[in-house]
Amino acid sequence: MASPEHTRKRILDAAEALFFQQGIAVTGVDQVATSAGVAIVTLYKHFGAKDNLLREVLSRRLDAWTRHWDAAIARADSPEERLLAIFEAVETFRAAANPTQWCCFLATASERPTPEDGRTDPVFELIRQDTQLVTERLAQLAEDARCTDPAAVASMLLLLYNGVLGSLLRGAPSDPLAQARKTARLIIDSLAQASPDQAKES
Amino acid sequence: MASPEHTRKRILDAAEALFFQQGIAVTGVDQVATSAGVAIVTLYKHFGAKDNLLREVLSRRLDAWTRHWDAAIARADSPEERLLAIFEAVETFRAAANPTQWCCFLATASERPTPEDGRTDPVFELIRQDTQLVTERLAQLAEDARCTDPAAVASMLLLLYNGVLGSLLRGAPSDPLAQARKTARLIIDSLAQASPDQAKES
DNA sequence: CCTGCAGTGTAACGTTCGTTATGCCGAAAC
C-alpha cells in the first residue's frame, strides 16, 4: 500500500496545500507530516530539511504548470488564441492540482527575504525560473501573433497574468479569469493588426 | 529628542519596512526593535504584542493609502483621469512611504491562515477594508465616468491594480504602472462612450 | 531464516521566538 514514491507524493501534496493555503513559515513540519499521514521521521528521511521540501514542491509545481500551459497552447488554433491560452492554463491547472490561494512562487517570494547580492538561494532560483518562463513565453507568443508591438503586448499580458493571481488572493474581482480574457482580447484586437498610428504612442 | 509619538513612529516605520520586505513571520520582534533603535521592552510598552503592532502598521498604511488616492483623484480634471488616478496614487504613495516589496495587505493575507468562518481576526478585517475601499471606489468612479458597463470597467481596473501590485513583487514587467495606464486607457476608450453593440458581449 | 527496506513512535536537543519581570538611568516638571 505504500511505495516510497507514493509516500513522497503524499508528503509533497500535503506540504503544497498547507504551505500555500496558510503560509510557509507559519506551517510546521509536524503539521505537514500529520496531514500527509506519515511520521515526521519519514518526512525527514525523504527530504532532509524543510527548505528542501519547499524546493521540491516548487519544482514539481513549475513542471506541472509548464505542462498545463503547453497543453492549453496546443489546444488553441490561432496565434491570438495561443496568446490567450495562459488563462485557459490557469483554469485547468487550478482545477487539476491542489487548489492553493494563489501563486506559489509569488507567495514564496513575498514571505522570504530577498537574498543579498552574491548569495544564491535555490528556492529563489525557482522563482526566477517561473518568472523567466512566463516572460519569455509571452514574448514569443506575441511575436508569433505578429503584433505591431510584441514587447508591449507581452508586458500587458504579463500584467494581466499577475493581476489574475493577485485577484485570486484578494478575492476580488470575483471572476478574474473572465476579466483578464476580456481585457486581453481588447489588447490584442487593438495592438495586433491595428492601424499603426495608435500603436506608436509610448 | 524622544517624544513618545516619535518613538512610536520609529517602531512602526521599522516594522513596516521589515515585515513587508522580508515577511512578517520571518521577522522577529527583536529585529524590529533593533532596527528602530529602541529596546524590546519599549516596543512592548507601546504595542503589547506583535499582532497589535502588525495591526497598527496596516491601519496606518490604509489611512495613508486612502489619502494618497484622494489627492490623486483631486488632482485629476476629468472623469476618465479620475479613474486612472489610482495608478498615480500608487506612484506617489510608493515614492513617499517606506518602499515595500508590494502590497502590505495582500502580503499579509498570503502568509496568514484565513480565519475559519465565525472567527473574527482584526488583521483580516483590515485586509477586508482595503479590498472594500478599492472595490467600491473603482465602482463609483466608473459610474461617474458614465461607462456603458461600469461594473465591467471597475472589475477590469481592479484586475489591473492587482496586476500592478503582483508585478512589483515579481519584478516583471519592469514598468507595471506604465503598462497598466496604457491598458486602462484602452479599456476606458473602448467601454466608455463606445458603440453599444460591442459593449454587450459576455 | 535472515537480511534489508520503508515506515512508526517516543523522546530528546538546541535554538529561536514572543512575552514579561526587575531594576536602573536621565531628563523634565513641580
Added chain:
DNA sequence: GTTTCGGCATAACGAACGTTACACTGCAGG
C-alpha cells in the same frame, strides 16, 4: 530635590520549531 515619565539593559520563562537519535514493527526476497 524629589517625583514622574519615557526609555534601556539584562535575564528569564514557556512554548514552538527544526532536527536527530534510538529502538521497534512489518513485509518482501534470497
